[in-house]
Amino acid sequence: MKKIILSVCALALILFLFMGKKMERQGITKHLPTDYKQFVIGHRGARPMVPENTLSAFKYAKEHGVKMVELDVMLTADKIPVVFHDETLKRMARNPARIDELTFEELQKIELPAGERVPSFDAVVKLLKELDLSVNVEIKPSKPEFAKITAQKAWECIKANDFADHVFVSSFEWDSLFEFKKLAPSIKRGVLVEDVSPDWRETAKKLEAFSINYDANLLTPALIEEIHSLGYKILVWTVNDKKVANTLFEQGIFAIFSDEPDILGE
Secondary structure: OHHHHHHHHHHHHHHHHHHHHHHHHOOOEOOEOHHHOOEEEEEOOOOOOOOOOOHHHHHHHHHOOOOEEEEEEEEOOOOOEEEOOOOEEHHHHOEEEEHHHOOHHHHOOOOOHHHOOOOEHHHHHHHHHHHOOEEEEEEOOOOHHHHHHHHHHHHHHHHHOOOHHHEEEEEOOHHHHHHHHHHOOOOOEEEEEOOOOOOOHHHHHHHOOOEEEEEHHHOOHHHHHHHHHOOOEEEEEOOOOHHHHHHHHHOOOOEEEEOOHHHHOO
């Protein structure tokens, strides 16, 4: 009987240690643990090859071995979350109209390169789920006053599609991240930083951020050391040179965003 009890206790201890290690390995999403190591994230899919932030872009990324993509979410005039980067359609459709001044129905009448349309976030999430792709959702309110509602609408879509385990969120509008933390505290958060951003340190602490997402051109060895010392992962944008990517990985960068993830990921 003593041997049986000891065996059961030993098995329980092994399972406890195994689960502990498994929890330690959890990374940017539950779907991509840290033992996947450093990786390349498809920036808006794969921009040079397929029109950015489109269903075709994410399909292309999957077909070329990408495991995680990045996309931007903003709202139409009727508060439908769509996947688009710019506040206007000027660059992508030679149309000066603002996304937040068009209803989703009106937006669907406007053609992007290669005959694409601006997809709803719901359609993209459904596709990513079908493709088994993880995603960095950048909450990108078209105006600061839309920071909270954009986060709310994005979360409603993620929740409705039971896709939270595949999602990591980031934003330059840090109020969006605070809202997301309130709505879905288990989803990891990345503080996006650029040259005009205020000091990120206090915000990252309050947010209990997973990562600091930095412009590659602004990073220095001293800054990398500081961010790591504070316990954050570093994600870097946007890197399209393999030598630069390898150098960053050697410095301990967790992941990079690339327009050419299929090439850099080789």
